[in-house]
Structures are given as structure tokens and as C-alpha cells.
Amino acid sequence: MIKLIREGSRKYPWILITLMLMIVVAFIVGMGWWGYGEARTDKVAQVGELSVSIEEYRRTYRNLYDYYKENMGDDVKDDEVKQTALETLVQTKLWVQAAERLGLTVTPAELRAQVIGEQAFHKNGRFHPDVYRTVLLRNRLTPSLFEALERERLLADK
Numbered sequence: 001m002i003k004l005i006r007e008g009s010r011k012y013p014w015i016l017i018t019l020m021l022m023i024v025v026a027f028i029v030g031m032g033w034w035g036y037g038e039a040r041t042d043k044v045a046q047v048g049e050l051s052v053s054i055e056e057y058r059r060t061y062r063n064l065y066d067y068y069k070e071n072m073g074d075d076v077k078d079d080e081v082k083q084t085a086l087e088t089l090v091q092t093k094l095w096v097q098a099a100e101r102l103g104l105t106v107t108p109a110e111l112r113a114q115v116i117g118e119q120a121f122h123k124n125g126r127f128h129p130d131v132y133r134t135v136l137l138r139n140r141l142t143p144s145l146f147e148a149l150e151r152e153r154l155l156a157d158k
Contacts, residue, residue, distance in 0.1 A: 023099035045086065052086070060141075061085040095156035106154045114150055 009016045045052040064085050068076045115121065121132040136146050 001136045003056055020155065045090055048097050049092050050093045050094060050097060052089045056089055057085060064088070092156045096152055099155045099158050104155060104158045106158075110154060111147060111151055114154060115147065 042054045043051040044054055044057040061082060063079075064079050065076065068081060095134075115132070116127045120135050121127055122132045133143065136143060141149075
């Protein structure tokens with residue numbers, strides 16, 4: 001068989017080139033059009049109309065893991081933390097949907113009171129904007145993202 005291919009490639013090189021091009025085209029078409037080239041979604045879960053993004057999941061997982069590590073030492077089970085993070089996010093999204101159906105909202109004054117009341121942002125017993133930004137930076141959050149997360153948490157708590 002190999003001898004036949006070798007002799008054929010010398011006498012008729014265009015057949016071998018055509019065959020190789022057909023294989024290349026088959027791989028490009030097969031992998032590009034039927035699934036391998038599709039854009040990936042950044043959703044971990046869909047809860048009604050709301051979705052849990054990968055970034056939300058990673059942030060919640062990281063916070064829970066750090067919390068459990070600090071309180072339980074090395075007895076932290078990664079799978080349990082992952083499951084807890086996902087359950088927490090899904091539960092929050094469900095509460096947010098319920099609050100929105102009831103027409104509840106979080107006013108800017110409520111959000112402001114929550115942020116100003118957070119002890120982690122205080123210096124000498126008072127809210128300090130520089131401490132606020134520093135704490136958020138250490139936690140890889142922007143003020144707008146933190147406030148959106150707080151708004152969602154407050155809405156879910158209502």
C-alpha cells in the first residue's frame with residue numbers, strides 16, 4: 001500500500017496534493033462551523049432571568065474559601081466550598097427576583113447608609129474615602145462594582 005502511494009505521488013503529485021487539501025478543508029469546516037469555534041458563555045448558572053457570572057462565582061468562592069481557611073484551618077474541602085458558593089449565589093438571585101416581583105427597591109440613601117456604616121471603611125471612628133478605596137482595591141473591587149453588589153445584597157435581604 002505504501003509502495004503504491006509512493007509511486008503514485010511521483011507519477012501523479014497533484015492527486016496527493018488534492019487529497020491533502022481535502023483533508024485540511026474537512027478539518028477546518030468540521031471544527032470551525034460545528035462547535036469548536038463557538039463563543040463561550042460566561043455564565044455558571046441561570047436563575048430565571050438572572051444569571052450567575054463566572055466572575056461572581058470566583059469572587060464568592062475566593063471569599064468563602066478564605067473565610068473557611070481562616071476559621072477551620074486546613075480542614076477546608078474545596079468541593080464543599082465550591083458547592084456552597086454556587087448555592088449562595090443562586091439563593092441570592094432568587095431573593096432578588098422575589099424582591100423585584102414585589103416592587104421593592106434599594107434607594108441611593110439606603111445604599112449610602114450601608115456603605116458609610118461599614119466599619120471596615122472607618123478611620124478614627126468615621127467613614128474615610130481613602131480607606132474605602134484601599135479596602136476595595138485589596139479585595140479587587142471597584143467602587144461601582146462594590147456598590148452594585150451591596151445593592152443586590154440589600155435587595156435580597158429585604
